[in-house]
Amino acid sequence: MPTIPPWSAEALPEGVQPAAVVWDETVDGGGYSAKALARGTRLRLTDVTGDACANLLLHNHCLPTERLNVADTVKVQWQAYLGTGSVLLSDLGRAMATVAEDSSGLHDAFSGGSCRAANAARYGSGEVEGPHPNARDRFGVSLAKFGLSRRDIAPCVCLFKGVRVAEDGAMVWQGAPTAAGAHVELVLELDTIVTVANTAHVLDPRPDYTVGPLRITAWRSTPTEEGTPQWSSTPERERAYRNTQAWLAGLPGATVPA
Numbered sequence: 001m002p003t004i005p006p007w008s009a010e011a012l013p014e015g016v017q018p019a020a021v022v023w024d025e026t027v028d029g030g031g032y033s034a035k036a037l038a039r040g041t042r043l044r045l046t047d048v049t050g051d052a053c054a055n056l057l058l059h060n061h062c063l064p065t066e067r068l069n070v071a072d073t074v075k076v077q078w079q080a081y082l083g084t085g086s087v088l089l090s091d092l093g094r095a096m097a098t099v100a101e102d103s104s105g106l107h108d109a110f111s112g113g114s115c116r117a118a119n120a121a122r123y124g125s126g127e128v129e130g131p132h133p134n135a136r137d138r139f140g141v142s143l144a145k146f147g148l149s150r151r152d153i154a155p156c157v158c159l160f161k162g163v164r165v166a167e168d169g170a171m172v173w174q175g176a177p178t179a180a181g182a183h184v185e186l187v188l189e190l191d192t193i194v195t196v197a198n199t200a201h202v203l204d205p206r207p208d209y210t211v212g213p214l215r216i217t218a219w220r221s222t223p224t225e226e227g228t229p230q231w232s233s234t235p236e237r238e239r240a241y242r243n244t245q246a247w248l249a250g251l252p253g254a255t256v257p258a
Contacts, residue, residue, distance in 0.1 A: 001026065002033075009217065013044055013185075016219050023218040027198045029211035030133045034142035034195040035218070036061045039248075042221035043097075043186045043194060047104065047160040050177035051212030053201045054159040054184075055113040055135040057143075058088060058096045061191040062251065064148055066090045070155045074109050076236050080165065082107045082157065085230060087237050088186070091154075094247060095240040097186040098224050104182035106162030106174050112155045113139065114202045123209050132209045138197035146193055159184050160214075161201040173203045177212070189223050189244050 002025040003009045009024035022041065026048070027033050037043065045054050060066035069091040074080060076089060083105060088097040113135025119126025128137035139153045160182065162174030188194075198214045224230050224241060232238050 012217065012219075016217075020219040020221075021217065022220060023216060025216045027196065027214045027216065029213060030131075030199055030209070032138035032142050032195070032197045032199075033216060034145065034193060036146070036191070036193050037188055037218055038220070039188055039191050040221055040223040041188045041192075041218050042100065043188060043216070043218045044101075044183050045159060045186075045196070046181065046183040046215040046217070047178070047212070048180065048215055049212040050180035050182070051210060052159075052198055052214035053161045053204075053211045054214050055139075055156045055197040055199060056159060057139055057154065057156050057195040058090075059143075059146075059148070059152065059193040059195070060090065060096070061193050064146065064152065064193065066092050066094070067152065067154045068096055068157070070109050070112075070157055073157070076240070077234065078236070080109075082109055085233055087240055088157070089240055090190075092243070092247075093240060094244040095189045095224070095237070096192060096244075097188050098230060099184065100187045101183065101185040104160055104178065104184060106160060106178055107184075108158040108161055108163040108201070108203075110163055110165070110171060111158060111202050113158070113197060114199055118202060119200075119209075133199055135197040135199045138199060139195055142195045142197070143193075148193075156197075158201060161204070163203060171203060173205060176201075176204065176206075176210070187221065187224055189241070190248075
């Protein structure tokens with residue numbers, strides 16, 4: 001359940017003032033949540049018991065047809081595995097979010113979220129309100145609250161469930177549970193609709209539908225700025241940040257960056 005009001009949340013990350021908190025919620029296994037957050041918001045996802053599976057989608061709140069592109073996030077930055085410093089790119093080549101901290105190191109940008117048919121085949125059911133809900137249906141329910149539809153569901157990234165690619169191309173599961181309390185922090189580079197489905201991973205070999213609680217905490221902060229080491233960490237990342245900067249400069253009321 002969400003903490004209401006969010007600034008009453010307890011056990012906040014070090015240095016975070018309660019007045020800055022805009023979202024605090026614990027999502028149980030099989031649950032979901034979504035929220036529109038401002039550019040510069042810092043978002044922490046915490047794997048409470050070491051068995052969360054945070055399937056994550058991002059949409060530009062000002063231009064919802066623009067969304068996270070997982071394929072470009074991987075290939076443009078020449079990275080197979082997400083971690084600190086990774087930039088989550090949109091389908092228009094803009095930086096949507098930056099991975100500012102990562103104490104887990106176990107994520108998946110290949111498999112995508114589960115679907116109803118696959119869950120039904122594996123667990124006996126997969127309906128959105130059933131005992132084994134799937135990620136795509138949870139995404140659909142969440143996005144409908146923002147006037148979006150199933151056609152707006154793109155491939156997601158999955159946090160806290162690692163997958164590696166073997167030399168023969170096989171997808172290798174990295175195991176669960178992992179370290180309880182591991183977290184990922186994202187800095188949002190655009191006004192963003194953040195959607196999270198905490199559902200069992202498609203490659204989890206365990207016979208039971210198993211997924212632990214996920215805590216989501218967000219607070220007001222600042223976006224990645226020109227001149228910082230992250231901005232120019234690679235040519236590809238700098239271009240993505242500049243693409244975002246150029247688009248923001250064209251919004252009504254925006255000022256062109258110096």
